[in-house]
Amino acid sequence: MIIAIESASPDQSVALAHPSGELVADAAWSAERGQGSLLLPRLLELMSDHGVPMSAVSSLAVGLGPGSFTGLRVGLALAKGLAAGLAVPIVGVPSLDAWLDAQPTAVGAMVRAGAAQAWIRARTEPEPRLIAFDAVAETSRDAELVASTDLIGALELRRASPPTRAAAAVARRAAERLRAGAADDLASLEPVYLRPPRGLDDRAAAPVTWL
Amino acid sequence: MSRGPRILAIETSCDETGIAVVSDGRWIESNVVASQVAVHAVTGGIVPEVAARQQLRWILPGLEMALRKADVGWDDLDAIAVTYGPGLIGSLLVGINVAKGLAVSHGLPLVAVNHIEGHIYANWLAEPPSDDGANAKMAVEPAEPPFPLLCLVVSGGHTQLVLMADHGQYRLLGQTVDDAAGEAFDKVGRLLGLPYPGGPAISAAAEGVAPSTRFPLARAAGRYDFSFSGLKTAVLREVEGYRSRGEPIPVDGIAAAFERAVVDQLVRRTVAAAAEHEVAAVALGGGVAANRALRQALAERLGGLPLLVPPPAWCTDNGAMIGAAAAHRFAAGERADAALEAIPSLALPWQPAA
Ligand SMILES: [Zn+2]
Numbered sequence: 289m290i291i292a293i294e295s296a297s298p299d300q301s302v303a304l305a306h307p308s309g310e311l312v313a314d315a316a317w318s319a320e321r322g323q324g325s326l327l328l329p330r331l332l333e334l335m336s337d338h339g340v341p342m343s344a345v346s347s348l349a350v351g352l353g354p355g356s357f358t359g360l361r362v363g364l365a366l367a368k369g370l371a372a373g374l375a376v377p378i379v380g381v382p383s384l385d386a387w388l389d390a391q392p393t394a395v396g397a398m399v400r401a402g403a404a405q406a407w408i409r410a411r412t413e414p415e416p417r418l419i420a421f422d423a424v425a426e427t428s429r430d431a432e433l434v435a436s437t438d439l440i441g442a443l444e445l446r447r448a449s450p451p452t453r454a455a456a457a458v459a460r461r462a463a464e465r466l467r468a469g470a471a472d473d474l475a476s477l478e479p480v481y482l483r484p485p486r487g488l489d490d491r492a493a494a495p496v497t498w499l
Numbered sequence: 500m501s502r503g504p505r506i507l508a509i510e511t512s513c514d515e516t517g518i519a520v521v522s523d524g525r526w527i528e529s530n531v532v533a534s535q536v537a538v539h540a541v542t543g544g545i546v547p548e549v550a551a552r553q554q555l556r557w558i559l560p561g562l563e564m565a566l567r568k569a570d571v572g573w574d575d576l577d578a579i580a581v582t583y584g585p586g587l588i589g590s591l592l593v594g595i596n597v598a599k600g601l602a603v604s605h606g607l608p609l610v611a612v613n614h615i616e617g618h619i620y621a622n623w624l625a626e627p628p629s630d631d632g633a634n635a636k637m638a639v640e641p642a643e644p645p646f647p648l649l650c651l652v653v654s655g656g657h658t659q660l661v662l663m664a665d666h667g668q669y670r671l672l673g674q675t676v677d678d679a680a681g682e683a684f685d686k687v688g689r690l691l692g693l694p695y696p697g698g699p700a701i702s703a704a705a706e707g708v709a710p711s712t713r714f715p716l717a718r719a720a721g722r723y724d725f726s727f728s729g730l731k732t733a734v735l736r737e738v739e740g741y742r743s744r745g746e747p748i749p750v751d752g753i754a755a756a757f758e759r760a761v762v763d764q765l766v767r768r769t770v771a772a773a774a775e776h777e778v779a780a781v782a783l784g785g786g787v788a789a790n791r792a793l794r795q796a797l798a799e800r801l802g803g804l805p806l807l808v809p810p811p812a813w814c815t816d817n818g819a820m821i822g823a824a825a826a827h828r829f830a831a832g833e834r835a836d837a838a839l840e841a842i843p844s845l846a847l848p849w850q851p852a853a
Binding site: 481497 | 593
């Protein structure tokens with residue numbers, strides 16, 4: 289059984305899927321607070337409702353972003369704890385790819401990037417682009433998009449819907465990679481931050497000291 | 500040696516990733532810390548988002564090292580403990596969520612620990628004797644700190660004077676009304692052009708140097724409260740005075756005067772509180788406890804009262820201290836659930852002043 293977690297935005301979801309990628313069950317909610325504290329309770333609920341014991345878990349799949357730094361970190365930290373504890377492989381999936389999978393008619397996926405910007409991933413483009421809120425064209429407000437609830441409100445996106453089935457799509461993409469024998473390195477797997485901490489160059493290369 | 504609960508403890512409240520295995524609330528089986536001090540030296544201070552990213556990057560390598568060093572498997576553990584505050588929210592959440600994942604994957608109870616309580620419980624930590632008896636000084640089990648115990652927790656994030664009547668019973672006597680002592684060291688270090696972190700740099704500069712001036716003792720609201728921001732401003736004025744006169748700044752002398760003023764304030768309040776509450780001993784915790792001038796002045800001024808100072812590695816943030824504090828919460832039946840959140844401004848369950 290694959291456990292999938294998607295928490296790039298306040299619209300979070302978890303899913304259980306067979307190794308084939310076929311969905312067993314999923315759950316989605318809009319987190320009112322930024323801590324992602326519902327991820328584990330909802331996951332455990334799903335597992336108990338569907339009679340899935342921890343011993344049946346064969347891999348972890350997790351959305352890597354881009355999106356909320358905190359949301360992504362919480363989801364990945366939980367996934368890392370589960371994968372390390374269960375000694376199973378982990379696979380990271382680009383979140384916006386999964387969002388688009390989850391809503392096949394959407395032309396693009398949009399997630400917040402800080403106070404007044406968003407990442408937009410058009411279905412026809414390979415990479416997400418950063419766009420300022422005030423640069424969102426009026427025509428985009430009528431485009432069919434998959435976007436986080438906070439953006440739908442802030443940008444008055446009239447035909448957008450939230451990524452409620454994203455975890456299921458994360459599980460499908462992970463299943464494909466797992467079948468191809470490709471898992472990620474558990475220790476070094478990181479969110480796709482895409483941006484350095486505000487006002488800084490990326491310091492990720494600076495060394496820690498083991499005491 | 501007794502073997503009570505064996506706890507895997509995780510501490511990620513700030514910029515240190517600490518993972519430890521501790522048994523019976525005392526014995527360190529492993530205590531691994533990934534320190535980001537070199538990372539934050541680049542920016543001259545901690546950038547929370549940088550700290551959180553580093554926490555996520557190093558927590559699993561740290562976990563693996565801690566389990567390997569302790570030579571224990573999951574079946575050997577009785578609980579997982581984790582710091583849930585106070586601290587930086589992004590950093591706290593990394594430890595909390597990894598701990599949750601580990602706990603549910605093995606059906607182990609999760610124990611949430613207050614970081615300040617951890618610093619206090621560093622005074623209970625001990626190295627277990629090695630199997631071949633080589634560690635002779637530990638052949639006798641080290642005594643536990645006596646109650647009532649006065650604890651001065653002083654670091655880059657906290658400056659608190661806590662009276663402990665018994666395990667888990669805390670009364671906050673006083674705390675800083677502005678900067679933490681360690682924070683003041685960092686800020687003044689920067690002001691004087693000394694490297695980050697400011698504490699060790701200022702102590703090194705001040706070593707054997709006569710203070711160039713005398714900074715006044717800060718007043719704060721409560722009798723046992725602390726204040727360091729006025730002192731920082733006084734240092735700034737002193738430095739600007741030399742600048743405006745075109746004179747060379749006596750960095751070492753100012754560092755010595757600043758350190759003396761910080762130590763004097765910490766010592767006065769601590770000694771007065773120890774006397775008023777007739778404590779059995781005074782215990783230090785937190786990174787600033789490594790400051791030699793502070794330890795010397797406290798030892799002198801406390802007279803015959805025992806002063807407990809954990810080794811420097813247990814004073815700075817680490818997982819072992821969380822494991823020690825967790826043991827008492829575990830024994831009291833406290834369990835955190837799957838929805839545990841970080842509380843960045845968490846206070847201890849203080850008893851109201853009697
Ligand atoms: Zn601390």
